[in-house]
Amino acid sequence: MREDIMARTDKLRLGTFVYTFGFHPAAWLHPDSDVNGANDIRHLAEVARISEAGKLDFMFFADSPAAAVGHPEALARQPTKMNRFEPITAITALSMVTEKLGFVATASTSYYEPYNIARLYASADHISGGRVCWNVVTSDHDETGYNYNRQGLDPHADRYDRGEEFLDVVFGLWDSWEDDALLLDREAGMYHDPAKLHQLDHMGAHFQVRGPLNIARTPQGRPVIAQAGGSERGRELAARTAEIAFSLASNIEKNAAFYKDVKSRMAKYGRDPKDLKIMPGIVINTGETRQEAEARAQEMVDLMHPEVGLLMLQEFLETDLHGADLDAPFPMERMPERPKGSVAMFQEVKDFVEQGHTLRELVTHYARQHTGNGLTGSYMEVADFMQEWFEAEAADGFILMFPTLPASLKDFTRLVVPELQRRGLFREEYEADTLRGNLGLSWPVNRHAAAREAAE
DSSP: OOSSSOOOSSOOEEEEEEOSSOSSTTGGGSTTSOTTGGGOHHHHHHHHHHHHHTTOSEEEEOOOSSOOOSOHHHHHTOOTTTSOOOHHHHHHHHGGGOSSOEEEEEEETTTSOHHHHHHHHHHHHHHHTSOEEEEEEOOOOHHHHTTTTSSSOOOHHHHHHHHHHHHHHHHHHHTSBOTTOEEEETTTTEEEOGGGBOOOOEEOSSOEEOOOOSSOOBTTBSOEEEEOOOSHHHHHHHHHHOSEEOOOOSSHHHHHHHHHHHHHTGGGGTOOGGGOEEOOEEEEEEESSHHHHHHHHHHHHHHSOHHHHHHHHHHHHTSOOTTSOTTSBOOGGGSOSSOSSOHHHHHHHHHHHHTTOBHHHHHHHHHHHTTSEEEEEEHHHHHHHHHHHHHTTSOSEEEEEOSSTTHHHHHIIIIIHHHHHHTTOSOSSOSOSSHHHHHTOOOOOOHHHHHHHHHO
16 A cells, blocks of 8 residues: 555545456356356345445446357357346345445447337446446447347447447436426325426437327436446546446556546536546456455466357457467467557557467467456555555546355455445445435436536
């Protein structure tokens, strides 16, 4: 922990990242995992209860609405994309067995219509009592497009053009009902105030949506918005619309630069930097001692079949690596010139390769850390790491990518959470009933109410 950085008055924000069995591709082989968990909501309910008992802010459900493609033997050894719940359905069910924990569900602007998304998330937000967040993605794998009447993945710029308009339409639909539009007046026979229900009448390049949304304003005004994107377009969209930014930088200096850059863009949109929480994804192996943590990390490496790691890397780079020598340097002739998916993660892979690592080392590195940082150490070392990043304004919190679920999560809540609380960095009790309240985010002002107030 550095001594030259100033303490902050706010608290760390922490969320549990959810692949069914855990973040590591061999997690389903771990003896403490529930091998039936992908089709049994009780497994995820246990993860939710542990997360809530630890006072974590949310569970974060990543998603890609397609099965993985690749070598059949590798696919048969790695169930993460082959068998999992649709996240909006899952979080709605999980909200029934929790009271304070938030839920982040991923859905793509490339394959839904804005009205569907607005209605689904508003419904889930009402059902949960205001604990839902939409993780906005444009998708980054060809196999998804083949399921939605497309020949693979649309170009990056086209996906962002559609995504930006999509968000504007959803926000407009969520503003259909003003906060006090429901009268519920039985004596007068008036259910709502017609002057406070608004038709959208959107006509744009990608969408024509009349509205209004047929679900009233939700308990937190509207669902929270999360986004991950390291590109220039992604950073600008985060500054304009996001309330959680899932960052991908690999060290404190890069993430501090990302933090400063994105938050500095918010003023031109009339937003307070406090209304965006920068939360790097971090893979955590922890224990009482560093040796214990390293043993747990090595256990997962030993469980992973090389074909599984190779499949994951091939899927991301969209290049054929079968037959390449795993113990030789990465064959640069097979490295694409530019990414189809995450720009930030592609640069991370290139940087690693250019350091001279072998293909086997790259496979292991990518399998461990392909959406975030990696940290293996004692609970004190993990707490030191988090405190340094937090106080250096490289992060407002972390999205915790546990190698196995629920075992690694139990270790974190048993060891790291009490240490963070002891240091005054993390809550001991939830501050609010809604996700927005617990994250310390502003109430979203309804555009129609604001316009009327400005005109008065």
